[in-house]
Amino acid sequence: MLLLNSRARLVFYVHVRTRMWSILRNKTATATTMTCFFLAHSLPPPLFSALFKPSPPPTPQIHRSLLLLLRLLLCQGFPGAGWGPAIRSFCSRSDRERRAMADRLEGFCDPSSISYLTQREAAEIDENLMGPLGFSVDQLMELAGLSVATSIAEAYKASEYKRILAICGPGNNGGDGLVAARHLFHFGYKPCICYPKRTPKPLYTGLVTQLESLRVPFLSVEDLPSDLSSEFDILVDAVFGFSFHGAARPPFDDIIRRLAGMRKSDQANKKSPAIVSIDIPSGWHVEEGDVSGEGIKPDMLVSLTAPKLCAKQFRGPHHFLGGRFVPPPIAEKYNLRLPPYPGTSMCVRIGKIPQVDISSMRENYISPEFQEEEVEAHPIKQFRKWFEEAVAAGLREPNAMALSTAGKDGKPSSRMVLLKGVDEDGFVWYTNYESQKARELSENPWASLLFYWESLNRQVRVEGSVEKVSNEESELYFHSRPRGSQIGAIVSNQSSIVPGRQVLHQQYKELEEKFSDVNLIPKPKHWGGYRLKPELIEFWQGQQSRLHDRLQYCPQEVDGRRVWRIVRLAP
Ligand SMILES: NC(=O)C1=CN([C@@H]2O[C@H](COP(=O)(O)OP(=O)(O)OC[C@H]3O[C@@H](n4cnc5c(N)ncnc54)[C@H](OP(=O)(O)O)[C@@H]3O)[C@@H](O)[C@H]2O)[C@H](O)CC1
Ligand SMILES: Cc1cc2nc3c(=O)[nH]c(=O)nc-3n(C[C@H](O)[C@H](O)[C@H](O)COP(=O)(O)O)c2cc1C
Ligand SMILES: Cc1ncc(COP(=O)(O)O)c(C=O)c1O
Numbered sequence: 001m002l003l004l005n006s007r008a009r010l011v012f013y014v015h016v017r018t019r020m021w022s023i024l025r026n027k028t029a030t031a032t033t034m035t036c037f038f039l040a041h042s043l044p045p046p047l048f049s050a051l052f053k054p055s056p057p058p059t060p061q062i063h064r065s066l067l068l069l070l071r072l073l074l075c076q077g078f079p080g081a082g083w084g085p086a087i088r089s090f091c092s093r094s095d096r097e098r099r100a101m102a103d104r105l106e107g108f109c110d111p112s113s114i115s116y117l118t119q120r121e122a123a124e125i126d127e128n129l130m131g132p133l134g135f136s137v138d139q140l141m142e143l144a145g146l147s148v149a150t151s152i153a154e155a156y157k158a159s160e161y162k163r164i165l166a167i168c169g170p171g172n173n174g175g176d177g178l179v180a181a182r183h184l185f186h187f188g189y190k191p192c193i194c195y196p197k198r199t200p201k202p203l204y205t206g207l208v209t210q211l212e213s214l215r216v217p218f219l220s221v222e223d224l225p226s227d228l229s230s231e232f233d234i235l236v237d238a239v240f241g242f243s244f245h246g247a248a249r250p251p252f253d254d255i256i257r258r259l260a261g262m263r264k265s266d267q268a269n270k271k272s273p274a275i276v277s278i279d280i281p282s283g284w285h286v287e288e289g290d291v292s293g294e295g296i297k298p299d300m301l302v303s304l305t306a307p308k309l310c311a312k313q314f315r316g317p318h319h320f321l322g323g324r325f326v327p328p329p330i331a332e333k334y335n336l337r338l339p340p341y342p343g344t345s346m347c348v349r350i351g352k353i354p355q356v357d358i359s360s361m362r363e364n365y366i367s368p369e370f371q372e373e374e375v376e377a378h379p380i381k382q383f384r385k386w387f388e389e390a391v392a393a394g395l396r397e398p399n400a401m402a403l404s405t406a407g408k409d410g411k412p413s414s415r416m417v418l419l420k421g422v423d424e425d426g427f428v429w430y431t432n433y434e435s436q437k438a439r440e441l442s443e444n445p446w447a448s449l450l451f452y453w454e455s456l457n458r459q460v461r462v463e464g465s466v467e468k469v470s471n472e473e474s475e476l477y478f479h480s481r482p483r484g485s486q487i488g489a490i491v492s493n494q495s496s497i498v499p500g501r502q503v504l505h506q507q508y509k510e511l512e513e514k515f516s517d518v519n520l521i522p523k524p525k526h527w528g529g530y531r532l533k534p535e536l537i538e539f540w541q542g543q544q545s546r547l548h549d550r551l552q553y554c555p556q557e558v559d560g561r562r563v564w565r566i567v568r569l570a571p
């Protein structure tokens with residue numbers, strides 16, 4: 001095995017780094033050579049010698065892996081002394097995983113790096129899936145339709161884009177539209193269907209029956225409202241897919257003209273519905289795209305299996321890929337380069353998320369009214385009620401709260417902490433007694449807490465004075481934490497400057513060893529809890545038109561007793 005001394009390594013490092021982009025762009029064999037040097041220190045010897053032999057040249061698969069590795073190194077930067085393990089870990093993964101790693105690091109899938117299918121390839125893949133590969137059309141259509149529905153749900157929230165019209169054609173593309181509409185119904189949208197040329201096969205009649213049982217309305221072409229823009233938020237174009245040929249015949253020619261024309265006339269004044277095309281923007285040539293330039297200009301394209309050639313011309317903001325069913329034989333046979341699906345998702349975005357206009361981002365809160373008559377007399381009881389509802393709604397960390405403090409200079413600072421207990425005495429969290437927040441609290445005990453439970457449209461504000469909890473309480477809580485967090489608390493001189501992550505790891509390792517035989521890790525003196533005793537609690541429930549409900553509790557003396565007065569505040 002070739003050993004490089006540190007100087008040689010440095011030379012290669014600089015050399016490769018400066019030449020990296022051009023190597024990647026040209027995808028020349030130099031990439032292989034360079035990477036081989038790079039790998040010299042890091043690869044398991046058999047793999048290295050297999051790669052390093054000048055002839056025969058590396059197989060296309062190895063070559064591709066090396067290019068991916070270069071991309072990865074480029075994105076990550078060179079991890080210095082740590083690059084050996086990083087590369088080794090990369091090399092131990094499957095080709096697919098490597099590709100996914102590189103893509104994840106780049107944060108998106110570059111449209112120019114993926115495969116596009118011809119019409120013939122698309123039809124052939126379909127035949128292969130439904131022939132030798134054992135799929136049924138029902139299965140593929142179900143998965144395709146689900147992909148479309150999940151893509152729509154990712155780009156267009158049901159709270160804003162509820163009313164959907166799915167226009168379905170006579171073939172499988174139309175079937176995908178019917179399936180998507182069913183899933184969208186279950187996702188909380190309100191779909192309608194226009195399905196003028198029904199196919200009398202059990203698959204399609206079944207899909208129609210399923211939608212009818214959900215009371216999804218079917219509209220004839222004649223029944224379509226003259227102004228689609230005011231009636232619908234999304235128009236799903238499921239008219240034609242990859243088997244489209246020639247010029248569209250009635251009644252679809254007219255429907256496609258309406259979709260294409262709508263874009264133009266609506267641009268000037270009002271919000272027009274989003275047009276979502278399934279697999280192919282209907283009317284486009286499957287390979288050449290919008291030949292006349294007068295065709296549909298969809299806002300979203302959901303390509304199925306792999307994008308067809310016409311998708312290269314798609315200019316809308318949302319291009320998704322769906323149809324997560326491609327088995328390796330197909331991917332290999334057609335040399336498919338496709339973005340990896342994240343986690344368990346049925347769809348993946350192609351290209352970058354479009355830039356958003358921040359000033360236009362807003363939610364309209366729709367919630368049940370929050371009335372004086374229904375609230376608890378005691379704010380802690382009311383807090384517990386809302387907290388339990390936040391837990392029941394499946395919120396992640398409903399106990400996360402923003403804590404705001406201000407020291408003697410009066411300058412406020414905020415950070416998140418975790419609520420660890422709440423009762424009549426107040427709200428408890430744990431932290432480092434030498435942190436910034438602790439310093440500020442020692443100078444000024446007044447602080448505020450803020451909870452935001454987004455999916456419930458709820459906010460709770462709490463203000464009051466803060467005291468440390470007893471040492472016994474802190475001890476008890478400290479030892480209930482996972483051992484790693486206990487050691488972490490010892491390692492971290494919270495809010496002080498650290499020279500690097502490595503220092504923390506080193507100290508952590510040393511302490512882990514030190515305490516390996518110790519049952520009880522001692523709580524550092526400078527770690528413990530605080531309790532905020534509320535002087536004011538406000539419950540906020542978001543409502544439409546910004547006319548929110550705000551009920552505020554503040555304490556009052558009545559006959560020498562402390563009682564809570566509830567007032568409503570203007571939103
Ligand atoms: N593997 C996959 O990716 C899967 C994709 N699916 C979806 O299926 C379509 C392809 O479906 P297919 O049925 O082959 O074709 P179309 O939906 O495009 O439509 C064919 C019908 O349209 C008629 N047609 C064709 N051209 C015209 C025209 N110019 N005017 C009017 N009508 C036209 C055609 O009739 P013909 O008489 O011309 O043959 C057919 O009736 C794919 O794009 C995906 O969306 C599957 O759901 C799952 C697997
Ligand atoms: C969700 C969440 C929960 C947190 N919980 C705590 C906590 O309970 N205690 C804590 O000391 N820091 C917690 N942190 C870290 C703090 O936000 C903060 O970085 C740290 O306490 C230092 O703050 P300071 O320098 O203002 O004192 C949490 C951060 C997040 C995002
Ligand atoms: C620095 C720090 N301390 C304490 C906590 C609270 O953690 P635990 O639930 O383990 O007490 C957190 C939580 O994020 C934290 O980041």
Ligand SMILES: [K+]
Pocket residue numbers: 173237238239240241277278279280281282
């Ligand atoms: K279509």
